[in-house]
Amino acid sequence: MNTGRACRKAWHHGEVRVRTITSIAAVAGAAAIGYASVIERNWFALREETVPVLQPDAEPLRVLHISDMHLTPGRHRLMAFVRSLAALDPDLVINTGDSIASPDSIGPLLDCLGPLLDKPGAFVYGSNDLFSPKPKNPARYLWRTSAGEHEQYEPDLPWEKLGGELTAAGWLDLNNHRGRLTAGGLDIALAGVHDPHADRDRYDAIAGPADPAADLRLGVLHSPEPAVMDLFAADGYDLLLAGHTHGGQLRVPGYGALTTNCGIDRARVSGLSMHPEVSPSGGHTAWLYVSAGLGTSPWAPARFACRPEATLLTLVPRWA
């Protein structure tokens, strides 16, 4: 074989190999996007956790934690899942915000919450309850958070109507407010802030020691910003509930979330942990649950290795 023909043959084989690899990568990429946007985004999970946070002789308290629905009226599978949660018959429901993504979502939201609205409940807003979703490059979360992105425009979603409807149903509005309710026979002192991610938190409005006479002290916020959670913990709150992170939304198997889109570390992007992680000398440490949430922005409709979730937290007496 002459040298020229051998070179052309080797070059041809190399080109075929590159084309084959490119084709396989394109098919795998399309399959991953299809899986993430069609299957996993609608593969809802009920996560269950036990939190030893009550006084020694207390009966267990079952708390349903929902977050980040980003509801649009066409998300029928999401609404069906939320509707199914009423069968859990929880003692208390906490919604940590980003409930709507359209001005037409309040009716569908109330409809799918259904009997859950008859339970004792409380809520805070997330920034996405105020501002319509906008198309953005989702990869930007790798080098920055979305904090401050809403400073340029006024709220355009009906957040007041949303809050008014939930309050009319009997849920506590904890946006820079304290509250008190009885659930499962327990006297619960609550406090919450509006979304720190949108710079609407005003901890001064709720600051001060949580009532030590209550059976449980519960802090609620949308974005789990460590500096704000430090304040809740220092005031003696036993359990903090937050959302916002979507658990990272697109996780790398074996590595986890690429970003939290806020100040909390990747290891605590979702699930149960403590805050602060290391107890300050003589200071109080709170339990923290960060929900991976139920939805996504309509402009980033995909989840990978990070199923959408609601959580049933069973609060039990502290371990000795």
Ligand SMILES: [Fe+2]
């Ligand atoms: Fe969200």
